[in-house]
Amino acid sequence: MSLTFKVTRNENPATQEEREAILANPGFGDNFTDHMVRISWNPENGWHDAQVMPFGPITISPAAGVLHYAQEIFEGMKAYRHADGSVWSFRPERNAQRLQASARRLALPELPVELYLESVRQLLEIDKDWVPSGGESSLYLRPFMFGSEAFLGVRPSKQVEYYCIASPAASYFKSGIKPLTVWASEKFSRAGAGGTGAAKCGGNYASSMLGKAEAVENGADEVMFLDSETRTFIDELSGMNVFAVRADGSLCTPALTGSILEGVTRASILKIGEELGLTPREERLNFKQVLADIESGDILEMFACGTAAVVTPIGAFLTGEGKTVIGDGAQTEKTFAIRERLLNIQYGRSADEYGWMTKFVS
Ligand SMILES: Cc1ncc(COP(=O)(O)O)c(C=O)c1O
Incomplete structure (x- = not known):
């Protein structure tokens, strides 16, 4: 048309x-x-x-x-x-x-x-x-x-x-990249089964604001929402998808259940991860198990991703029960490799092998 x-x-x-x-x-x-x-x-x-x-x-x-x-x-x-x-x-x-x-x-x-x-x-x-x-x-x-x-x-x-x-x-990070402290909300949900979580509609963001305020009150940078039915599985942050890098080389992100917004960055990282020798996996991520896997060293890195901040390391999770630091709080080797690869494609510094870029003005 x-x-x-x-x-x-x-x-x-x-x-x-x-x-x-x-x-x-x-x-x-x-x-x-x-x-x-x-x-x-x-x-x-x-x-x-x-x-x-x-x-x-x-x-x-x-x-x-x-x-x-x-x-x-x-x-x-x-x-x-x-x-x-x-x-x-x-x-x-x-x-x-x-x-x-x-x-x-x-x-x-x-x-x-x-x-x-x-x-x-x-x-x-x-x-x-x-x-x-x-x-x-x-x-x-x-x-x-x-x-x-x-x-x-x-x-x-x-x-x-x-x-x-x-x-x-501007670059999202004016004074260098600082790993995020993420508050897992036990009280609020962003989206429910059959709701509008998979759509990018204003209401989803209005309903996330109180959760973000609670995160900030508790000393965190961002809020993370769990599935609304069981409060067991990771959904996403208020404006970013979530990934975990495991010691076995897998790159895990919550499967699209209908309550998660499918990020363009998320979809691209699933491709880029393979290039970097990681095995992408879309699966439900049980938050308690994630905390246990961080403690045991099975999860080495976690990060959030989206258009605005590209790829941002998550340094720690905060809950009502306390703080869980990921790795040493700054273990970000794979996270930064993924971030660099994406930025190099976006800014034309490396070949656009997937045909992801569209030229709008010569
Ligand atoms: C709720 C939510 N999840 C994930 C994302 C990441 O999506 P994208 O990578 O397309 O920016 C965004 C940002 O648009 C978002 O608002």
């Missing part, structure tokens, strides 16, 4: 000095580029009215479905500048397909993959100067979709908007 994008340039873009000041210290999620993309949907016309427009406030009715029933989904991916100045993204078609899967679960219309990719291309083309070039910085892309119909009945919205915005992002 192809639509012609109407382009309205921002008449008040950031000046070069303003942009350079932001790109010198971009932080995460604080600053936005000059433009955004919008595509509308209704049952009569399907996807229509594709526009590139100045970044700015959105006007919706106070009765819009998203404000009441959270009919909203989103994606997160990055654009990377390579040494020759070109701009690329990592497996963007997988994000497009995941947005479609999330749309199905939230009773929203599916945006065709080509239209998703074209929306990203349009935004990157007009705002290409916003893609940072230093170190491991990138331009974070946030496509999202919501029900905008003014109607208070509980049913799928007949008016839907898709947007894509972009925000320059």
Whole structure:
């Protein structure tokens, strides 16, 4: 499906000095580029009215479905500048397909993959100067979709908007990589059987915030959720998947049970692990057994992964019963090898043998 994008340039873009000041210290999620993309949907016309427009406030009715029933989904991916100045993204078609899967679960219309990719291309083309070039910085892309119909009945919205915005992002770790201390929540769940855990919808993140606050109160950096039925098996963190490296050479991650978001990073690490001589295994990970395996030395390393932080070592787990340090708290050889391999592909420093990269701007 192809639509012609109407382009309205921002008449008040950031000046070069303003942009350079932001790109010198971009932080995460604080600053936005000059433009955004919008595509509308209704049952009569399907996807229509594709526009590139100045970044700015959105006007919706106070009765819009998203404000009441959270009919909203989103994606997160990055654009990377390579040494020759070109701009690329990592497996963007997988994000497009995941947005479609999330749309199905939230009773929203599916945006065709080509239209998703074209929306990203349009935004990157007009705002290409916003893609940072230093170190491991990138331009974070946030496509999202919501029900905008003014109607208070509980049913799928007949008016839907898709947007894509972009925000320059620094390397996640400004002062070096510090292993995470992860709090295993005994009180809260992120998702349950038949729920929306496998979709990337705003509600999952709203419901994870109290768990994260509890983690921080207890001195941890992140919260980890266990399966909601038995509180026995590891699901994932609030925004990252989890892996364990075992002494027998296996690389284990929780199997996709329907309550876990299937990360693009997770899927890629399952491939990269093989390259590094590890044996990838997707299986249910009993948290108590994981703690015992850490104590016995059967588990050598653990890490969390996702687009924002790439691969981050987990140094220790905290529970109501105490702290379990993994290895010596900083045993991260395989974790760093996986991280380096991924970053080298993403930043064009090593061959893209799997065809994972898409060039958006030459
Ligand atoms: C709940 C959750 N799990 C896992 C991930 C990792 O997914 P990805 O590797 O596609 O960024 C994310 C981030 O998108 C997430 O929000």
